[in-house]
Amino acid sequence: MIGTSLESLWYGFGVALEPHNLMFCFIGVLVGNMVGVLPGMGPLATISILLPLTFGMKPVAAILMLGGVMYGAQYGGAICSILLNLPCHPPHAVTCLDGFPMTKQGRGGVALGLTVFASFVGASWGITEMVFLSPLLVRAALQFGPAEVCSLMLLGLLAGSTLARGSPLKGVAMTVLGLFLGSVGTDLETGSERYTFGMTELDDGIELIAIALGLFGIAEFMNSVNQVAPINTKYTHVTFKDMRPTKADLKRSFFPMWRGTIIGSLCALIPGTGPTIASFVAYATEKKISKHPELFGTGLIEGVVCPEAATHSSVQGDFIPTMSLGIPGDAVMALLLGALMIQGIVPGPQLISQHPDIFWGLVASFWIGNIMLVLLNVPLIGIWVKMLAIPYKFLYPSAMFFVCIGVYAANNDFFQVGEVVVIGAFGYLLLRLGYHPAPILLGFVLGPRFEENFRRAMLISRGDLGVFVERPISAVFVGLCVLLIGSQIYIRMRGSKPPIEPSLQPHGNAAPAISAELRTPAE
Amino acid sequence: MRRSNSLVRDLIGKRDFYAGGLMILLGLAIAIKGTSYRAGTLMHMGPGFMPTALGVILVLIGIAIAAASVSPAEGGSAAEEGILPEHPQWWAWFCILLSPVAFIFFGRYFGMFPGTFACVFIAARGDKNATWLGTFVLATVVTVFGVALFSYFLQVPMPIFTLGGGL
Numbered sequence: 001m002i003g004t005s006l007e008s009l010w011y012g013f014g015v016a017l018e019p020h021n022l023m024f025c026f027i028g029v030l031v032g033n034m035v036g037v038l039p040g041m042g043p044l045a046t047i048s049i050l051l052p053l054t055f056g057m058k059p060v061a062a063i064l065m066l067g068g069v070m071y072g073a074q075y076g077g078a079i080c081s082i083l084l085n086l087p088c089h090p091p092h093a094v095t096c097l098d099g100f101p102m103t104k105q106g107r108g109g110v111a112l113g114l115t116v117f118a119s120f121v122g123a124s125w126g127i128t129e130m131v132f133l134s135p136l137l138v139r140a141a142l143q144f145g146p147a148e149v150c151s152l153m154l155l156g157l158l159a160g161s162t163l164a165r166g167s168p169l170k171g172v173a174m175t176v177l178g179l180f181l182g183s184v185g186t187d188l189e190t191g192s193e194r195y196t197f198g199m200t201e202l203d204d205g206i207e208l209i210a211i212a213l214g215l216f217g218i219a220e221f222m223n224s225v226n227q228v229a230p231i232n233t234k235y236t237h238v239t240f241k242d243m244r245p246t247k248a249d250l251k252r253s254f255f256p257m258w259r260g261t262i263i264g265s266l267c268a269l270i271p272g273t274g275p276t277i278a279s280f281v282a283y284a285t286e287k288k289i290s291k292h293p294e295l296f297g298t299g300l301i302e303g304v305v306c307p308e309a310a311t312h313s314s315v316q317g318d319f320i321p322t323m324s325l326g327i328p329g330d331a332v333m334a335l336l337l338g339a340l341m342i343q344g345i346v347p348g349p350q351l352i353s354q355h356p357d358i359f360w361g362l363v364a365s366f367w368i369g370n371i372m373l374v375l376l377n378v379p380l381i382g383i384w385v386k387m388l389a390i391p392y393k394f395l396y397p398s399a400m401f402f403v404c405i406g407v408y409a410a411n412n413d414f415f416q417v418g419e420v421v422v423i424g425a426f427g428y429l430l431l432r433l434g435y436h437p438a439p440i441l442l443g444f445v446l447g448p449r450f451e452e453n454f455r456r457a458m459l460i461s462r463g464d465l466g467v468f469v470e471r472p473i474s475a476v477f478v479g480l481c482v483l484l485i486g487s488q489i490y491i492r493m494r495g496s497k498p499p500i501e502p503s504l505q506p507h508g509n510a511a512p513a514i515s516a517e518l519r520t521p522a523e
Numbered sequence: 524m525r526r527s528n529s530l531v532r533d534l535i536g537k538r539d540f541y542a543g544g545l546m547i548l549l550g551l552a553i554a555i556k557g558t559s560y561r562a563g564t565l566m567h568m569g570p571g572f573m574p575t576a577l578g579v580i581l582v583l584i585g586i587a588i589a590a591a592s593v594s595p596a597e598g599g600s601a602a603e604e605g606i607l608p609e610h611p612q613w614w615a616w617f618c619i620l621l622s623p624v625a626f627i628f629f630g631r632y633f634g635m636f637p638g639t640f641a642c643v644f645i646a647a648r649g650d651k652n653a654t655w656l657g658t659f660v661l662a663t664v665v666t667v668f669g670v671a672l673f674s675y676f677l678q679v680p681m682p683i684f685t686l687g688g689g690l
Contacts, residue, residue, distance in 0.1 A: 056677065169591070173546050173584045180553055180577045187570035194560060194570055195553075218619060225615040226651050227608065397647035398665050400619065404626040404642050405635075405669065409679045414627045421623045428616070432606050433542035451573045463566030 012360025028065035032072025043073035048212035052406035098303030109242025122309035126316025141349035146457035151477035178440035182447020218424025260309030268317025274330035282310035331438035543589025554578030618649030
């Protein structure tokens, strides 16, 4: 088993090291890192904007590049959070807590250097996990019938929506909305049109890219326009020399780094708990076992490396269920899966055996890409830091063009550009009403497959809903769903917040003070 | 703690009340439209079964969200935000939404170059510190690079200049 995995990995390196694949992987991490640094551009927006560029590519090159964009944006986001106290991506929210105070003490460079190192350690562990666990998972998943697939999807959707940011109830509402949006268009089995209102352009369903760019592009721009404080460049003079940690720093961050890595990989194994939860849990754990928890939030290196290692370990680990089961854990994974589907590849347990070049090439490219990122981030830090100064007023109009042309290029049709306007406006309304639109994407990508498997399961069981609890594997998944909902209700009834939130509470009042400081002009 | 004597007045300030309400309306619309498609039986599901069920679930969740906002237990929710942000940016929102519309119009009838220029120009006007010159320069730069990238390099099939195309 281990032998075959290593052999496949070797083959994967062969695929990933092909010159044009290597080039696209490099372009991916470079652009991802570049855009990720920019304040206000998270991985979701970055991947959505770059998705259209991959339409003309071969599937392997496309997924390698998009994967690179994703973890590249994670690395870039850390720079923005540590130096500016602006988390562009939710997992980085905890990195700011100790990263920005370090910057204020003039140790931002050290924080960045160790972050890059911790990220690499976390990612490497996550990739190793992927190499050995995915084939095992696939072997189990090949036994699944429609009923099992269905209840597993239900578990994934529930976990993805209730464990993410914000109110669980609202998360579920967004998932249901996403499932519905996925059902728009021609019904696969009967061929009848649903919710098209006579518009033939909607026969093929709503374009994934229109949803992604509407929700994470236009809605986000509407949210940030004229609201973004001018960037304070007071602390952003970081050079290569500043990044060298002292021996004491290295010693202090060694164990937190590994604890973060382990926490991240455990979180990745639970469906639906993505990098955000991993980083929060890692920070809370580190604070709990520390000898001086009161110093957290004042610029401790442990508080930076532990969550960053956890984030990266969990991001790579999240690829396991996405690639081997076809069930994404969060919106970023859903988007990558959607990109594969656009290329005509059916996600699911058969992916690894049918398209070994995609899976093993991707795994190998993770390593190559992460090494590239370390090389890019350490010596070239000065360039990235300069990019922080690009004002938002240049950024969002340029991004609007990418949104428009990207949606157009998906089908060479202006109708989809109209879709993106409507979705964007609606997405902003949802944001203002306190909904986080990410689960919509999750529901949208899984929707058609969920419906198909549900119908098939019902056909096989002759309309008996009991099939979901009678089959043992499916019953376990359903049981976990019930447990999940039950625990949410229990937390609600007790009136206490989920355990990960209190860790942020003591600093909650510090955040406005810092942002107020950011708003004051540099002079 | 703020105490209000009328329940209605209490509700108007609650964002979650509207959030739930929106889901109820959406769910109702989905479910009602869904009944016009064949529902079938559980064994042989028709096209209308799943969407209708989803609509009903959405209504129930909407009711739960709205109800939670009314219940006094939730009264102490921290940082109750309004539906509109502190400084509403109607002009900027209008510009952002108009920009793709301009892209559609100019792109369809005049080609990629004018479409791109209009798209970036209008979006950039949304910034409160935008100057005419700055906007013009930004739009020109993005247009030149954008057309080069998408038309020449990525071969997106859209004429650079055209007159009355698509008419």
